[in-house]
Amino acid sequence: MQSKRRILLIIGGGIAAYKCLDLIRRLRERGFSVRAIMTKAAEQFVTPLAVGAISNERVFTELFNLDDEREIGHIRLARDCDLIVVAPATADLLAKMAHGQANDLATSVLLATDKRVLAAPAMNPRMWLNPATQRNVAQLKADGISFIGPAVGEMAERGEAGPGRLAEVPVLIDAIERRLAPRDTAAMPLAGRHVLITSGPTHEPIDPVRYLANRSSGKQGFALAAAARSLGANVTLIAGPVALPDPAGVTVVRIETAAEMLDAVTQALPADVAIFAAAVADWRIAKPKSEKLKKSAGSEPPALKLAENPDILKTIGHRSKDRPRLVVGFAAETENVVANAQKKLKSKAADWIVANDVSPETGIMGGDRNTVHIVTRDGVEHWSDMHKTDVAEKLMVRVAIHLGQQSADIA
Numbered sequence: 001m002q003s004k005r006r007i008l009l010i011i012g013g014g015i016a017a018y019k020c021l022d023l024i025r026r027l028r029e030r031g032f033s034v035r036a037i038m039t040k041a042a043e044q045f046v047t048p049l050a051v052g053a054i055s056n057e058r059v060f061t062e063l064f065n066l067d068d069e070r071e072i073g074h075i076r077l078a079r080d081c082d083l084i085v086v087a088p089a090t091a092d093l094l095a096k097m098a099h100g101q102a103n104d105l106a107t108s109v110l111l112a113t114d115k116r117v118l119a120a121p122a123m124n125p126r127m128w129l130n131p132a133t134q135r136n137v138a139q140l141k142a143d144g145i146s147f148i149g150p151a152v153g154e155m156a157e158r159g160e161a162g163p164g165r166l167a168e169v170p171v172l173i174d175a176i177e178r179r180l181a182p183r184d185t186a187a188m189p190l191a192g193r194h195v196l197i198t199s200g201p202t203h204e205p206i207d208p209v210r211y212l213a214n215r216s217s218g219k220q221g222f223a224l225a226a227a228a229r230s231l232g233a234n235v236t237l238i239a240g241p242v243a244l245p246d247p248a249g250v251t252v253v254r255i256e257t258a259a260e261m262l263d264a265v266t267q268a269l270p271a272d273v274a275i276f277a278a279a280v281a282d283w284r285i286a287k288p289k290s291e292k293l294k295k296s297a298g299s300e301p302p303a304l305k306l307a308e309n310p311d312i313l314k315t316i317g318h319r320s321k322d323r324p325r326l327v328v329g330f331a332a333e334t335e336n337v338v339a340n341a342q343k344k345l346k347s348k349a350a351d352w353i354v355a356n357d358v359s360p361e362t363g364i365m366g367g368d369r370n371t372v373h374i375v376t377r378d379g380v381e382h383w384s385d386m387h388k389t390d391v392a393e394k395l396m397v398r399v400a401i402h403l404g405q406q407s408a409d410i411a
């Protein structure tokens with residue numbers, strides 16, 4: 001007989017905490033054992049007595065409890081389960097998780113665990129849409145935390161509606177079941193595919209301390225890598241200098257210059273898909289100095305002679321040997337966005353161009369959101385403004401569908 005699947009449920013202090021009672025009951029009906037941790041705030045919404053009665057287990061609330069520590073301890077709590085579910089995941093819990101804080105039992109366990117974590121956010125739509133929360137969610141996704149919801153609808157507060165409702169209990173149970181089902185990685189849409197992604201800016205040295213660069217943050221490329229990985233791909237991410245952590249399960253190659261990026265890309269081939277999201281400098285300094293340039297009184301500022309950098313997208317697009325089946329370029333433009341992208345599609349022999357307007361007023365360069373246009377030989381798709389992680393997920397699903405169709409055509 002299959003042993004009981006063990007859920008550690010972390011209940012945050014949100015109005016939806018009461019729904020956890022129903023969640024626990026339904027999980028137990030399906031043969032799960034549920035052990036709960038409640039935050040201090042959660043106790044304002046539902047009592048440990050009720051949670052304990054429904055779960056038929058002891059409820060944990062305190063980090064500094066000598067008896068609990070002797071008996072099970074927060075590290076064992078973090079490990080003695082098959083899945084940790086955070087529901088409702090408050091804005092506060094998400095912020096603490098994203099920053100690795102551990103100042104109560106719930107957050108200490110979340111930091112100490114080696115188990116998978118599923119977060120079910122629930123909060124007021126403005127709290128959810130606040131850039132701080134969106135930043136935290138993007139970070140947590142990059143760290144490998146998975147999310148279910150929030151659902152869109154009416155809030156407990158009168159007259160408030162939007163994204164922020166806790167996913168309904170059957171939806172939560174389905175998400176939990178799916179995470180615990182033996183992973184058939186071979187059945188994932190990008191299983192067995194090698195996806196190569198470039199990301200971030202390049203730095204072109206002027207001398208040992210100065211460089212030419214651009215405002216690219218790398219957020220879009222890193223989100224693409226995480227999205228490709230979550231669909232089962234083997235992912236190589238070639239990243240220019242950015243302060244983002246490696247996405248879980250992705251091979252990351254850190255480089256500095258355009259020449260190093262091209263070198264890393266060619267070394268990473270063959271790939272099924274190559275997505276060039278990096279903002280590669282068009283020019284480098286023709287002859288960077290090996291010593292720091294000195295300012296001297298009365299002399300002219302140095303004239304910097306530029307040389308053209310290799311065009312990575314064009315080089316790979318035109319490659320006869322090892323050309324990936326799908327070559328996707330990103331085109332950052334400040335005018336005639338779609339027309340310029342259509343020209344690039346041809347001149348660089350790309351299959352798709354993802355074009356975006358990076359004029360300063362859009363806030364896209366360095367920001368968390370993106371408005372893109374997908375330019376292919378068949379036409380142009382205009383996507384609405386969305387978070388960069390959503391652009392990434394949508395694009396990778398499109399990639400998976402495209403490869404699936406190609407395979408079907410070949411067969």
Ligand SMILES: Cc1cc2nc3c(=O)[nH]c(=O)nc-3n(C[C@H](O)[C@H](O)[C@H](O)COP(=O)(O)O)c2cc1C
Nearest residue numbers: 012013014015016039041042090091092093122123
């Ligand atoms: C009536 C009331 C309802 C609240 N509902 C929510 C909520 O649904 N989601 C949320 O993120 N925070 C909500 N909060 C704020 C959290 O309770 C607060 O941020 C708390 O510090 C969360 O603590 P925890 O993350 O440790 O559980 C609510 C506060 C009050 C007073």
